[in-house]
Amino acid sequence: xxxxxxRELKSHFQSMTGYVxxxxxxxxxxxxxxxxxxxxxxxxxxxxxxxxxxxxxxxxPVLTMRSFADDRKTKTDQLLLTAPVTVTKMVLGKYFSMxxxxxxxxxxxxxxxxxxxxxxxAYLKVDYASMLAFFLLGxxxxxxxxxxxxxxxSQIIAAVGTFGVILLLLLWPNxxxxxxxxxxxxxxxxxxxWTFVVFVVHRMTSHNLLAIVLEVVxxxxxxxxxxxxxxxxxRALVNLLEKISITQVLQNFTSHYIxxxxxxxxxxxxxxxxxxxxxxxxxxxxWS
Amino acid sequence: xxxxxxxxxxxxxxxxxDHLSFTISDGQIxxxxxxxxxxxxxxxxxxxxxxxxxxxDVLINGHNILEEPEEAKKCIGYLPELPPLYVDxxxxxxxxxxxxxxxxxxxxREQAVQEVLELAKLMEVKGRLIRNLSKxxxxxxxxxxxxxxxPPVIVLDEPTVGLDPKQIIEIRDTIKELxxxxxxxxxxxxxxxxxxxxxxxxxxxxxxxxxxxxxxNLERQMEGASGMELSIKASEEEIMTTLEDLSLAADxxxxxxGEEGIKHVSLNFRSGELDPEEDVRETIFFAFADQRxxxxxxxxxxxxxxxxxxxxxxxxESDDINDSLEFKSNDEAESxxxxxxxxxxxxxxxxxQRMEEGEEEQSE
Numbered sequence: 001x002x003x004x005x006x007r008e009l010k011s012h013f014q015s016m017t018g019y020v021x022x023x024x025x026x027x028x029x030x031x032x033x034x035x036x037x038x039x040x041x042x043x044x045x046x047x048x049x050x051x052x053x054x055x056x057x058x059x060x061p062v063l064t065m066r067s068f069a070d071d072r073k074t075k076t077d078q079l080l081l082t083a084p085v086t087v088t089k090m091v092l093g094k095y096f097s098m099x100x101x102x103x104x105x106x107x108x109x110x111x112x113x114x115x116x117x118x119x120x121x122a123y124l125k126v127d128y129a130s131m132l133a134f135f136l137l138g139x140x141x142x143x144x145x146x147x148x149x150x151x152x153x154s155q156i157i158a159a160v161g162t163f164g165v166i167l168l169l170l171l172w173p174n175x176x177x178x179x180x181x182x183x184x185x186x187x188x189x190x191x192x193x194w195t196f197v198v199f200v201v202h203r204m205t206s207h208n209l210l211a212i213v214l215e216v217v218x219x220x221x222x223x224x225x226x227x228x229x230x231x232x233x234x235r236a237l238v239n240l241l242e243k244i245s246i247t248q249v250l251q252n253f254t255s256h257y258i259x260x261x262x263x264x265x266x267x268x269x270x271x272x273x274x275x276x277x278x279x280x281x282x283x284x285x286x287w288s
Numbered sequence: 289x290x291x292x293x294x295x296x297x298x299x300x301x302x303x304x305x306d307h308l309s310f311t312i313s314d315g316q317i318x319x320x321x322x323x324x325x326x327x328x329x330x331x332x333x334x335x336x337x338x339x340x341x342x343x344x345d346v347l348i349n350g351h352n353i354l355e356e357p358e359e360a361k362k363c364i365g366y367l368p369e370l371p372p373l374y375v376d377x378x379x380x381x382x383x384x385x386x387x388x389x390x391x392x393x394x395x396x397r398e399q400a401v402q403e404v405l406e407l408a409k410l411m412e413v414k415g416r417l418i419r420n421l422s423k424x425x426x427x428x429x430x431x432x433x434x435x436x437x438x439p440p441v442i443v444l445d446e447p448t449v450g451l452d453p454k455q456i457i458e459i460r461d462t463i464k465e466l467x468x469x470x471x472x473x474x475x476x477x478x479x480x481x482x483x484x485x486x487x488x489x490x491x492x493x494x495x496x497x498x499x500x501x502x503x504x505n506l507e508r509q510m511e512g513a514s515g516m517e518l519s520i521k522a523s524e525e526e527i528m529t530t531l532e533d534l535s536l537a538a539d540x541x542x543x544x545x546g547e548e549g550i551k552h553v554s555l556n557f558r559s560g561e562l563d564p565e566e567d568v569r570e571t572i573f574f575a576f577a578d579q580r581x582x583x584x585x586x587x588x589x590x591x592x593x594x595x596x597x598x599x600x601x602x603x604x605e606s607d608d609i610n611d612s613l614e615f616k617s618n619d620e621a622e623s624x625x626x627x628x629x630x631x632x633x634x635x636x637x638x639x640x641q642r643m644e645e646g647e648e649e650q651s652e
Contacts, residue, residue: 003388007374014376079372079433082336083389084361287340288300 004080004093008067009100018101021063025105028055033112043121045113046130046254053247056138057170061162063101064145065155067094068282073153081286091146091278098142106135126257133253133260136267140246141166143274150281173245179238186237187226194218246270289314290335290441290471295344297330297495304330305341306495314440317467319486320475323601327495328475329369332445335473336366348441362391365439369446371430375419379410379429382418386433400437407462408432424455431459435466442466444474448481460485479597491597493604499596506596515589516569518553519545522581527551530575536568550584 012018032048032055071077080090113127145162152158168175179189195215202211225232242248249263290312297305305327312318320328333339335346337353337360346353351360373382383401392400405411408428413421418429427450435442447463448456463485466472476482482489483503491499499506520527524542531540531553538555545552557568569586576583 003385007377007385010381011374011376074372074375075368075370076372076374078333078338078366078368078370079386079389081338082361082364082366082368083386084358084391085389086358286338 001085001089001093004085004090005097008094008097012063012097012101015066017062017066021059021101022105022108024059024062025052025055026108028052029105029109029112033109037112037116043116044123044254045116045127046123046257048112049130049134050250050254052134053137053170053250056141057163057166060102060138060141060145060166061159063098064142064149064162065159066149067098067146068150068278069152069155069158072285073155081282087279087282088275091150091275091282095143095146095275095278098146099139102138102142103135106131106138123257126253129259130250130253133250133264133267136264136271137246137250140267140270140274143271143278147274147278147281150278169244169246173242173248176238176241176245179241181235181238183226183230183233183236186233186235187222189237190222190233191219194222289347289349290473291345291347292331292335293345293347295331295334295346296342297327297334297339298342303495305334308344308492308495308497310490310497310500312471312473314471315467315469316487317463317472317474317485319482319489320473320492321479321482321489321597322475322477322492324477325494326477326492328477328492329445330495331492332366332443332473332475333368336364336443337361338366338368363440365390365434365436365442367430367434367442367444367447369449371426371433373418373426373429373433376417378417379405379414379421382429383432383436386436390437390439392437403438404432404436407435407465409458423450424452427451427455427459431462435470438470441471441473444472446476447474448476448478456481491600493601496604498600498604515557516555516572517585517587517589518555518572519550519584519586520553520576520581521550521584522576522579524551526579526581527553530579530581531555531572534571534575 009018012021029048029052032051033045036042036048036051037045068077071080081087110128110131113122113124116122116127117124141162144165145158148161148165149155149158152161180186195218198211198215198218201214202208205211246267249260249267252258252260252263292308292310292312295305295308296303308327308331320331322328330339334341335348335353337357340354346360348360348363351363353360374385377385380401383404384397387397387400405414408431410425410428410432413425418426421429427447431444431447434444444463448459451459460481463472463474467485467487474482474485487502489499489501489503489506490497522530527542528540536555536557538557541554541556543552543554569588573583573586
């Protein structure tokens with residue numbers, strides 16, 4: 001894992017992507033910092049960070065697009081996969097190298113709250129807690145980018161795909177607002193979602209009986225709840241899907257000044273899930 | 289020691305490897321030989337753990353490549369078809385990275401890199417970026433990377449593809465050198481290469497192992513399929529009647545030799561139909577001597593490995609044709625072909641006819 005981590009890190013700075021990414025991030029943090037904090041005199045650096053969410057949406061895909069797509073295209077994955085290293089270690093090595101590159105601009109900006117303090121009142125606790133949340137959000141995005149890169153041979157598709165997914169996550173809270181909030185609407189939504197889950201299970205197991213039993217049980221439960229305890233379904237779909245909104249956690253830190261520990265844990269869980277999925281996607285490719 | 293048991297790789301309906309089983313013993317150079325797309329690379333990729341098999345097991349020194357991948361992979365150095373090199377690194381960096389990946393202890397790493405640099409003759413390019421190296425040098429870096437730390441088993445997939453003749457000879461010498469204390473498995477579709485380097489040849493065609501033996505034994509096996517060239521001072525009719533009396537299991541082609549009154553005769557014996565005890569040269573000599581027809585020259589031709597290879601591939605193909613058309617004339621085929629149990633007579637006759645036609649055209 002160490003060998004892969006160091007090689008990847010070196011290659012980020014040999015192929016310029018690392019420098020370009022860091023320069024891009026620092027430039028835009030500088031612009032936002034100047035506009036919000038310096039010129040407008042707003043004392044919270046966290047506000048700048050919440051603005052940066054849109055900037056990393058562009059930066060992260062550039063950082064992650066190469067990770068697995070390029071290896072697959074140039075066949076260098078043959079070296080890694082035939083070496084006595086497990087796929088998990090290989091994925092972790094690559095992941096941590098990208099996280100390290102992302103850490104550089106985050107650390108560089110850690111002087112910004114101090115600059116604010118030099119000029120007056122600063123809210124250091126809020127700012128540094130926000131910075132932690134911002135860093136973890138970036139790590140989630142890197143994991144998303146890495147997973148998408150492991151699905152394709154083309155760096156372009158990886159970058160565009162990652163950008164699309166992150167943008168969708170950003171718009172998610174607004175999109176959820178369009179969903180029906182009534183009990184019947186929720187019930188229909190749940191039926192569609194459950195059918196989709198059963199479809200995925202069926203694709204993975206190719207077990208007809210299992211899929212039929214699951215579908216029937218799911219439909220009975222949802223319909224049962226609809227007729228017996230209708231109030232349970234009010235806004236249920238919206239409430240559930242709102243939970244997926246990943247930027248909400250950062251908003252809690254930056255706008256509401258809440259230290260959202262549960263949110264941070266959910267970030268870390270999502271990262272683990274995506275690393276696991278990346279390992280699975282590489283294993284899957286070897287077997288088909 | 290490598291054991292491959294009943295290996296199958298199914299690419300969505302296309303069997304790239306079809307129930308392949310073989311054992312490779314230590315300290316020899318093995319050659320995988322087969323036409324393009326025969327499944328050589330796929331087999332090697334499975335053996336080295338790059339891709340998984342649909343069915344079957346691979347054991348490297350007793351370690352199953354699936355159950356104990358790290359132990360098994362430690363025993364193998366692999367050079368794939370395209371050397372897996374990071375073009376943004378220098379030769380030294382690449383080799384150091386490979387050494388670290390292979391878990392060579394830090395103290396020995398420098399030594400190990402030096403050794404392979406010398407072995408692959410890379411000293412003068414060690415500081416250069418791989419991006420700027422020629423194909424031949426890249427191949428050598430790939431080879432150095434495969435043998436770094438000297439694992440007991442070295443797998444080389446078409447190691448000489450794209451090299452110039454001088455480089456080919458150099459790489460062959462290196463492989464022979466390695467073969468002294470390692471098990472080397474190399475693949476190639478070039479026969480002369482395999483016969484020049486390997487102690488043991490395995491011929492693979494469409495995912496199946498169709499022959500596995502030493503080069504000498506393979507040649508010997510096919511001795512029946514040899515031919516004979518004669519110059520006889522006689523008319524075509526006389527030659528044909530004399531030879532027909534002998535009822536040889538051979539295809540006879542008579543052509544003009546250029547000199548007046550002298551005919552050129554070539555005999556192609558059908559494989560496996562010749563009694564190895566009996567020397568056909570003697571029989572032919574006395575037959576013509578009895579007719580007072582002088583044989584001016586006689587030359588027997590042994591089947592080369594090239595012919596063995598083509599013959600075996602042809603047999604395998606005709607087998608497949610039989611299977612697909614479902615006219616299973618097993619008994620007939622066996623009685624026709626003797627030792628080599630597979631060839632189908634009709635198809636062989638057709639191809640022999642074609643050969644004759646070709647030769648006639650040539651002589652005209």
